[in-house]
């Protein structure tokens with residue numbers, strides 16, 4: 001595997017899920033693969049889970065790991081070509097990428113949507129430069145449009161907890177005071193549509209996700225109706241994807257105070273099939289989900305986060321096998 005961005009990069013999902021369970025049974029059995037190999041994890045944005053779980057996954061495989069927080073201690077990077085660099089950015093990404101690549105064997109990058117230009121974000125301008133100029137396998141640790149390590153961990157978690165062969169999985173928008181990217185819902189939708197689940201998306205009008213990720217998905221604008229009979233409820237906020245009105249890209253369309261009915265509470269969970277609650281974390285309690293629901297025994301947020309180590313290990317293992 002040279003790039004991990006989309007569900008298609010992992011191949012047959014049944015094979016990937018079986019491999020995840022094999023990793024879980026004995027995560028230290030492939031230490032020979034990473035001997036004298038180095039993973040470089042580059043963060044343009046904050047992280048708790050991705051930072052720790054990906055380091056742990058690489059160490060499980062016997063690798064050395066270097067973590068770079070670009071905004072803390074490195075030179076400030078210019079990312080646009082053709083810019084006269086007379087401002088506060090001392091180094092260009094086009095030199096920095098091959099330099100960083102010379103110190104490692106595989107690269108993970110986190111670089112969120114900047115909301116300056118929908119085209120730039122949806123073209124994945126930053127991550128594509130790493131793919132083009134590093135000469136190394138590159139995995140996405142949440143980019144402008146996708147978070148595949150999270151979606152893979154979510155799928156592993158659903159597989160481990162499902163009670164029937166084709167569970168109903170509902171992804172619901174929920175309120176948030178700030179504008180958040182669409183990477184998590186895009187990837188979750190992409191992976192659920194490829195998996196053997198009955199997938200429904202619910203959100204207020206105006207928050208339609210990009211068709212490249214949700215084409216063919218069942219969208220139900222009535223949240224209570226969407227929740228009926230659900231086996232898994234996956235909550236997430238996202239800002240306007242700008243599909244129908246590009247000028248609204250990255251905006252919060254309504255004052256969140258008027259949208260608090262969308263916060264996942266016992267009221268909505270009561271119409272589900274005793275659903276398991278999921279969220280990628282970090283989560284704002286009593287905005288996205290009530291204390292009661294996230295603390296209930298049916299909540300899967302902790303096993304979901306623990307599975308981030310497993311999804312990362314499968315991906316890094318496959319990249320090491322392809323070196």
Ligand code: CP
Nearest residue numbers: 047048049050280281
């Ligand atoms: N879910 C997730 O990616 O968490 P972090 O932002 O803390 O890495």
